[in-house]
Amino acid sequence: MTGHRFRWSRFWAYALLLLGTVFYLGPFLWQLRSSILPLSGVFAYPVVWWPEEPQWKNYLDIFAIIPFGTYYFNTVFLVVWNIVGTLISNVCIAFALARIPFKGRNVLFALSIGTLMIPTAVTMIPTYIEWSWLGGLNSFWPLIVPSFFGNAFFIFLLVQFFRSIPREYDEAAFVDGAGYPQILLKLIVPMAQPAIAVVVIFTFLNTWNDFMGPLFYLNDSKLFTLALGLKSLLSSYNSYWHLLMAGATLVSLPLIIVFFFAQKSFIEGLTAGGIKG
Amino acid sequence: MTFRKDSLWGWLFCLPLALGLTIWVAFPLGVAVVMSLFQWNMISPAVFIGLGNFDFMFFKDHLFWNSLWVMFYYTLLSVPLQLVTAFGLALMLNTKVKGMGVFRTIFYLPSLIPVIVSTALWMWLFNPQYGLFNLFLDAVGLPTQEWLTNPDMVIPSLVLMSLWSVGNIVIIFLAGLQGIPKELEEAVTVDGGGAWHRLRHVILPFMSPVIFYNLVMGVIAGLQIFTQPYIMTNGGPANASLTYVLHLYKQAFQFSKMGYANALALILLILTMVLSLIVFKSSNRWVYYEGDKK
Numbered sequence: 001m002t003g004h005r006f007r008w009s010r011f012w013a014y015a016l017l018l019l020g021t022v023f024y025l026g027p028f029l030w031q032l033r034s035s036i037l038p039l040s041g042v043f044a045y046p047v048v049w050w051p052e053e054p055q056w057k058n059y060l061d062i063f064a065i066i067p068f069g070t071y072y073f074n075t076v077f078l079v080v081w082n083i084v085g086t087l088i089s090n091v092c093i094a095f096a097l098a099r100i101p102f103k104g105r106n107v108l109f110a111l112s113i114g115t116l117m118i119p120t121a122v123t124m125i126p127t128y129i130e131w132s133w134l135g136g137l138n139s140f141w142p143l144i145v146p147s148f149f150g151n152a153f154f155i156f157l158l159v160q161f162f163r164s165i166p167r168e169y170d171e172a173a174f175v176d177g178a179g180y181p182q183i184l185l186k187l188i189v190p191m192a193q194p195a196i197a198v199v200v201i202f203t204f205l206n207t208w209n210d211f212m213g214p215l216f217y218l219n220d221s222k223l224f225t226l227a228l229g230l231k232s233l234l235s236s237y238n239s240y241w242h243l244l245m246a247g248a249t250l251v252s253l254p255l256i257i258v259f260f261f262a263q264k265s266f267i268e269g270l271t272a273g274g275i276k277g
Numbered sequence: 278m279t280f281r282k283d284s285l286w287g288w289l290f291c292l293p294l295a296l297g298l299t300i301w302v303a304f305p306l307g308v309a310v311v312m313s314l315f316q317w318n319m320i321s322p323a324v325f326i327g328l329g330n331f332d333f334m335f336f337k338d339h340l341f342w343n344s345l346w347v348m349f350y351y352t353l354l355s356v357p358l359q360l361v362t363a364f365g366l367a368l369m370l371n372t373k374v375k376g377m378g379v380f381r382t383i384f385y386l387p388s389l390i391p392v393i394v395s396t397a398l399w400m401w402l403f404n405p406q407y408g409l410f411n412l413f414l415d416a417v418g419l420p421t422q423e424w425l426t427n428p429d430m431v432i433p434s435l436v437l438m439s440l441w442s443v444g445n446i447v448i449i450f451l452a453g454l455q456g457i458p459k460e461l462e463e464a465v466t467v468d469g470g471g472a473w474h475r476l477r478h479v480i481l482p483f484m485s486p487v488i489f490y491n492l493v494m495g496v497i498a499g500l501q502i503f504t505q506p507y508i509m510t511n512g513g514p515a516n517a518s519l520t521y522v523l524h525l526y527k528q529a530f531q532f533s534k535m536g537y538a539n540a541l542a543l544i545l546l547i548l549t550m551v552l553s554l555i556v557f558k559s560s561n562r563w564v565y566y567e568g569d570k571k
Binding site for chain 1: 283284286287288289290291293294295296297298300301302304305306307308309312319366369370372374380382383384385386387389390391392393394397398399400401402404407409412416441445448449452472497500501503504508522525529530535538539542543545546549550553
């Protein structure tokens with residue numbers, strides 16, 4: 001590679017990256033700009049590209065016009081329970097599939113992977129009917145209980161990780177008189193911290209972002225999550241774009257904070273399926 | 278450890294999975310099959326109508342055919358463009374320039390935020406009078422667009438929006454690109470091959486399993502698009518963005534036609550399987566796995 005060519009490729013890389021940045025960052029700047037404008041500024045002509053005096057109180061006004069605090073609480077409540085359910089179920093399932101030789105193991109694993117090919121939209125209506133028979137409509141139950149039954153993607157991810165832990169550890173523990181529960185809790189779980197972190201973060205992300213689940217099951221506005229709250233804000237304040245954008249920012253903020261602290265786990269989780277698959 | 282004890286522990290730990298597959302997969306699929314033969318509004322008793330729902334779907338419900346077309350149109354337009362965009366971004370992000378961490382974060386952020394947030398934001402960007410896009414077009418002297426109100430524009434607009442949130446695909450591509458052995462790329466360069474050669478004969482073959490994975494996942498997601506048209510247009514204008522799942526949702530929750538909604542769900546399952554099968558079948562023509570003969 002000559003020095004000359006290298007510099008050109010660098011120039012083009014920067015040029016393209018900056019062009020991409022305009023498209024990917026631009027909407028966020030527009031969101032921020034709109035969220036700190038007064039209502040009159042949103043509809044001003046000629047356009048106000050950036051407010052001279054940011055109106056930060058829009059962010060407080062949100063809490064006054066809709067029970068945003070309640071929505072935060074409900075969302076966090078669902079996130080916590082989903083993490084509990086997802087962790088308990090998937091760690092146990094993946095441990096058995098990766099470490100315990102038993103009849104039917106391969107069939108179970110294959111069936112679990114197979115469910116990845118079934119679109120969620122197919123089972124949503126019959127599952128809704130099932131919950132109506134169980135009397136669980138308009139409650140948090142349908143949004144929590146399924147997490148206790150394992151998730152194909154997480155099972156796959158954890159099985160891959162557990163398999164990479166050398167078997168000699170298990171055998172040594174067996175000799176010392178440990179049973180499967182001890183091996184799982186004292187050996188595998190501590191060694192699988194990185195994979196478990198991925199599961200926790202993606203459960204957080206999926207629950208926080210879920211829109212269809214709450215849309216189907218929650219009617220009472222006291223039970224609304226942030227996603228549903230933002231939707232109701234969209235329909236009742238449909239031209240108050242300064243408030244809508246402030247609300248949208250408030251809904252995303254916790255995710256962005258978590259992302260900054262856990263970037264590595266995010267990337268591991270996303271790439272687990274694509275590369276090793 | 279005896280075999281029986283292994284078996285006991287294995288099934289005990291897998292109990293949630295076995296129950297879950299029964300309660301949340303097999304049972305709902307069974308319910309869907311049975312209820313698709315009934316007319317039922319969830320209040321009055323269900324009435325058995327045989328294949329009546331399917332008869333209605335294929336021969337009387339023109340919105341079914343319309344939504345099928347919208348679904349395929351959206352998927353066929355969005356998935357290839359998403360893959361190309363994400364691949365391009367991944368190639369860019371794989372170059373060694375300063376500040377790459379910042380660029381990666383910028384390109385990933387749109388995929389991180391909830392769909393409802395990006396949908397609200399893009400509704401505002403698409404606003405005909407005060408939205409960023411039309412203000413920008415106006416400022417540079419180009420004609421403004423009816424992004425969501427013109428039946429011919431609405432799907433391309435949704436596709437454009439989907440290109441904004443390709444961050445997940447980019448990260449998967451990026452990880453794949455980083456797995457390409459440096460020696461391979463260097464070998465092509467030494468042989469006098471340019472960037473195109475490197476892309477065509479090293480990068481693309483090496484990346485084909487990753488492209489395949491993203492293609493399958495993209496198609497399955499594309500066929501199910503719901504939230505964006507539901508919030509932005511509710512299927513309009515003139516049903517031009519009435520996607521299949523939105524049609525299904527409306528039948529179930531707006532018109533309380535639960536039997537019919539289940540019939541629609543079953544057809545979606547069959548369509549997804551057929552399409553996945555086609556993609557899988559085609560894969561041995563263009564997907565290379567390491568260790569295979571080239």
